[in-house]
Amino acid sequence: MARAIRILVTLLVLAFVLSRVDLHEMGALARGADARLILLGYGLHLGMIVLNAWRWQILARAQGALLRIVRLVSYYFVGMFFNTFTPTSIGGDVARVIDLSKHTGRRATAFASVLVERVVGLLVLLPVSLAGLAFSLGHLSSGRGLFVYLEGLLVAVLVATVAFLEVGKVRAALHRVPVLGKIAARPAIQRRVASVQEALDVYRGKLGAIAAAFWISVASRGVWIVSCYVF
Numbered sequence: 001m002a003r004a005i006r007i008l009v010t011l012l013v014l015a016f017v018l019s020r021v022d023l024h025e026m027g028a029l030a031r032g033a034d035a036r037l038i039l040l041g042y043g044l045h046l047g048m049i050v051l052n053a054w055r056w057q058i059l060a061r062a063q064g065a066l067l068r069i070v071r072l073v074s075y076y077f078v079g080m081f082f083n084t085f086t087p088t089s090i091g092g093d094v095a096r097v098i099d100l101s102k103h104t105g106r107r108a109t110a111f112a113s114v115l116v117e118r119v120v121g122l123l124v125l126l127p128v129s130l131a132g133l134a135f136s137l138g139h140l141s142s143g144r145g146l147f148v149y150l151e152g153l154l155v156a157v158l159v160a161t162v163a164f165l166e167v168g169k170v171r172a173a174l175h176r177v178p179v180l181g182k183i184a185a186r187p188a189i190q191r192r193v194a195s196v197q198e199a200l201d202v203y204r205g206k207l208g209a210i211a212a213a214f215w216i217s218v219a220s221r222g223v224w225i226v227s228c229y230v231f
Helices: 002-019 023-032 035-062 069-085 090-104 107-139 144-165 167-174 178-184 187-205 207-230
Strands: none
Touching: 002 069, 035 069, 035 090, 035 107, 035 187, 035 207, 069 090, 090 107, 107 144, 107 187, 107 207, 187 207
16 A cells, blocks of 8 residues: 555656656757767766765664665665655655664664764765855856855754754753753653664764765765766
8 A cells, every 4th residue: 555655646746747847848858968978977876876875884884784785775766756856855864764764673773874974975065065166156146145155054054963963962952942841851752862862872983984984975976076067
């Protein structure tokens, strides 16, 4: 039943997307495109996904989850679908947490691996974006303010994400907020927060895994840039 619902939702979403596209224009563009470059672009994009799955595999292994890279690549494709066809990119992360938790038996460990992977990705994305801004300033006019704003937003997201890793400090801060403090004081919430904190603390002794994930992120971002150029 669940699979049938997924297929139905997929077909409905694809039908909606196609209804918003000029198929004749798309056909003309497709006929004029270089098939070799398209294949190369998709090949590079697939390579990027494999790199990202490898990064996730290293971080999941630090939590004791031993999964084959093929399995994680399939989960990544599911996550990318939800990232593309849902209002925010959080949907894909939720899907990956749910899929990985089937193997770990604990959603806290799956959540920790996805969260740390996101943070490592942001640590690479931030300097790459700032470098792109530096090289693009001469070509920007009215859009310069928006570009700077987006870079500031990226920094804010990075700071907020890193701060979230310190779950204990965040929990202490929430207790000072009237409404949120009462919610955070509930035993069920405290147990879940403690479980997440325990899973995140694992990475304090796994700096090698963090370093490997960082350099894989650098390679992945480079492949992504080249694939965009090819397309």
